[in-house]
Amino acid sequence: MLSDSTPNLYPPKWASIPDHLLPRVTIVGRPNVGKSALFNRLVGGNRAIVVDEPGVTRDRLYGRSFWGDHEFMVVDTGGVMTFSRSQIDVMEELAITTTVGMDGIPLTVREAAVARMPSMIERQATAAVEEAAVLIFLVDGQAGLVAADMEIADWLRKNYSDKCVILAVNKCESPHKGLMQASEFWSLGFSPLPISAISGTGTGELLDLVCSELKAIEASDSNEEEENYIPSIAIVGRPNVGKSSILNALVGEDRTIVSPISGTTRDAIDTEITGPDGQKYRLIDTAGIRKRAAVASAGSTTEVLSVNRALRAICRSDVVALVIEAMACITEQDVRIAERIEKEGKGCVIVVNKWDTIPNKNQQTTTYYDQDVREKVRFLDWAPIVYSTAISGHSVDKIIADVGMVEKERSRRLGTSILNQVVQEALAFKPPPRTRGGKRGRVYYSTQAAIRPPTFVFFVNDAKLFPETYRRYMEKQLRKDAGFPGTPIRLLWRSRRRGNKGNGTQ
Template identity: 85%
Template sequence: QLIVLLLPSRFSPLPISAITGTGTGELLDMVCSELRNFEGLDGVEEDENYIPAIAIVGRPNVGKSSILNALVGEDRTIVSPVSGTTRDAIDTEFTTEDGQKYKLIDTAGIRRRAAVASAGSTTETLSVKRAFRAIRRSDVVALVVEAMACITEQDYKIAERIEKEGKACVIVVNKWDTIPNKNHQSTTYYEQDVREKLRILDWAPIVYCSATHGSSVDKIISAAALVEKERSRRLGTSILNQVVREAIAFKPPPRTRGGKRGRVYYTTQAAIRPPTFVFFVNDAKLFPETYRRYMEKKLRSDAGFPGTPIRLLWRSRKRPDKKGKSADNSLQSSVIPSRMALAT
């Protein structure tokens, strides 16, 4: 069934098919382009005043405060070899040489929950909660690990929280100067170890630095700027659907024992920070977790988004009800309003 939508006079009629999804991506782009013309000035002012927040988190005594002091060029926070010196989340505004402003948030070291509970310190409990709140209100998280120390289970727990909150991330390997006899091969082995043990953040860039010597600390800001930009990026609907079609052509969804196979009608990006993509399909249950991970990897390899988590939502087409409504009408009533809501 072919539906021709009559848009304003400067547009030619746009043919679409609600059953197959043909042309619906172009339709959404046109609708969104018209909606932007009616937005007020408040949104523009908000974007102009937007200052990205970078939370510096990690286990105790990995050099979080030293990194902040090295970035701002002065001692804003107390540095001590005694772990637990920083008790509160401290906000510091920082301006780069090109005039870009950032809000740096130094946080208390995050120990294992069992260790915090056994210590019985109310102060430390509150400090850890403030550190997690700092992750929640940040745009980019710099996860700091110590070069000479092994990646621990607690590092992975913090990484899980970063991914769950949908924050962009930069893995910072501090005290890199303490590694003896460094060469390209040892750096490669170290990175492989970090990737394996922090696999939930396999999309995050890694920066090696030494805060006490000020070596390569500026690379943290450069990496943070890149991942924050990717977290706020919107992919065109036509390009997105092309990537999805190529991914499906290379590896179609698996068939069930009954011979059923998942079918993707079209895909659209519903949100940013983090980038969120909605797949409109015949039945979401026909897409197993392995195939969803494959689709996420293809999106990353073909469309980018380094340094930020992405969300994939799968929406099933509604079945015809007992009154005999067609599947096409059911699809229009369930999909079109939700897309309008996403656009607004």
Template identity: 55%
Template sequence: MGLPRVAIVGRPNVGKSALFNRLTGTKRAIVYDQPGITRDRMYVRAFWGDSEFMMVDTGGLESLPGNPGAAPSVDAVGGFEILPGMIESQAALAVREAASLVMVVDGQTGLTTADVDIYRWIRKNHADKPLVLAVNKCESTTRGEEQVLDFWSLGGVTPLAVSAISGTGTGDMMDQLCATLPAVNADDEKESGEEVAEPLKVAIVGRPNVGKSSLLNQLSGDARAIVSDHSGTTRDTIDSDVTDADGNKFTLIDTAGIRRRTAVAAGKDKPEELSVGRALQAMRRAEVVVLVIDAEEGPSQQDFVLAERAALTEGCALVLCVNKWDVIDKNSYSMNEYTKSLRSKLRVFEWASVVYVSALTGQRVQKVLAAAVEASTHHRKRLSTATLNAVVQEATLWKSPPSRGGRKGKVYYVTQASTRPPTFVFFCNDPKLFVETYRRYMERSLRENIGFPGTPVRILWRGKGVSGRK
């Protein structure tokens, strides 16, 4: 059994995500004064005193389409093609799997019909689950206690005045919540004396509508993220813990589609700017980035920019995932031909792993995890100084270092400074003598003789009192 889950539920725009961030001590959930920003379930580990649990943020609950006044049903998952029903289905799933619930209401607005409907639905369908009623937006020191009075009429639960902005009342609320949680056996998390390996963090990134959320759902075996033909469906970054057939553990991070910076700025959609910011932060958290490319459209300039950000800026290992391979005319393209074309367009990243999948049918999706494991292995690879110097010495024999102004470049020795990504320091007489073409030659020599598929390689050039970097 894992950590107990606590689902935060309520109608739209009552401050669920703001309270989620406050209680988890993070800024993971996007907070914006607009209904419908939160769509998928978001899970973050939280602590209070000696209690540890998984906090789950959800989208706002409203009446389902075509059934006014009805409460959401988990049987509706996948049954609606429009976004509101999908959001509510995700929230309903979170409620079903939770050990305890936090229902958030708006103290400034007061009790609404929607609040009453949601409360009755919870009591009717999940009467066995402990419920904490958080009356949010009670920042006022004079009116805070008055704002909760309306909510006593719900009956059977004590309304608690809280403020997600100031933190007022959240301590008492957490005390009450933790008293309802089941005890966690330490053996459930790890066996005595045994260290638990950290999951491999893998960020799934790409342009909008390339199939990132569909890929996450296939890999997790669950309707973990909303899938829609509408561009911009995913807003928050969604973490999912997955274990493959070989026992390897992953934290898969689904992200919002990233359009060109100029397009985002021109759109003036503030939530999209926040979503893109979260997606870029996900790369920073990850060790491996899976860049999803639409097989029909092929790699674009934006794909190149994202690969550059992942590998060169953040230093992540890189897997190129060509999705929608099932719709490609195989008479026109084979995998080998497509790979050649792909690498020619993304030639700077010719070392990246390439996998071909169909997130719609599930075809070959497990190869994504296998490629991520292999890329991570090389990303963490460490070599002895003797091995490195043997490779470099042979490379200099095949192609001598360049000369300039009567001075010839000399490489004294090479050592590995760090991993993730593998970083090597070339000690030489003068870094300025080693032109870019020769530096690229040295990187090719390392890759051809040692490997490093799927990971960037950084090389630093240092001389006597002078340093340079590639």
């Protein structure tokens, strides 16, 4: 029998969301307060090692948890470091030899420790806090309030005031005594909740509070994001292909410097525009991305930083305008940039710029270019192609039109009934191949789990029975019958057989 304080170990039938799409609930606190014990309680098993010794947990541990109608990932972290450790030990562990401030003046050891977050918290714990939707700040009710707890509370308030923080006072086995133990933690600025990770006391109330916060976050996020959402367009490509000229043409003014000298643009520059339909877009002009070997041989720190900012611009964008030069067509570096775009799951519009430099153009020339681009960049065969001349403004408006179309496709949801109809027709036309032992894959049903990019989950008898060729076939049929031009789509294969965790993504 499961107690009221034990999460449901058997997920509801509709629980179909892949791990990476679930909201994160991160447990954070100083060492040896019982974080791993609480993690085991919430995920319903002995996933984390529990020892009465600080510092056992070093990496992040993830586990799915179900409570009522809610499903989320629980993250166990290492203990937070504090200044109660010697400053020298902290600096040696982080291998910090010299730290310089913004004005070039060397910082003191303590100033450097304050300035650099890893001096306050383990790197793994920091990453877990960053990705969390809800934070469980765990303290030790038996040990009482200590300086380390106050430092962590100050750090959370200062840096993560936008996140929901639940203060859980652990090791409060007695309900009556637990209230007294928890009372002294009011000074941290959060409402303390007495619990016991070992006995389960209070963890049901904790889970109710976590789920209520997740529901509130989901509701506010869905409303605010739709109201305030502005798609970002990163304009990327090799140096001197006309990225800044395209941005200036889209904006209607000389917002960035245009020069025939490659490398003029250094920073990733954000500019907001309004499309013909009234939709706002955020344009990101980036530095040209040269080959890694060329950047390294040049020895320019500025260029290294500029290229890194350009790559980060791809990560934070919604749609990428991949600009290539008409005379050069697709180069090896263009292919590498395209691979990065597909890997990040971003929408894409391929812009063939400086089209005016091609002599004797006709319809056959465009057809040849289309074939050449599709052949060399097969993994972006879903991306629309625009032929433009930024200097004269020719076809620049079509870039925004295609970007708007791509963004709508990235945000589109396909009805479950329509999706399963498409899948069943694809299965009937070409069933999964049989193995040598006579086994064949079966698809029970499919559902769309996410957008941006559209992500579909296929529930099957055994994911291993669907080879990569068949998965590509299914994606091709899904695109053929359901569309989604301009955006990558992800197909996740989930086994329903017990004990079989085989899965794959495409």
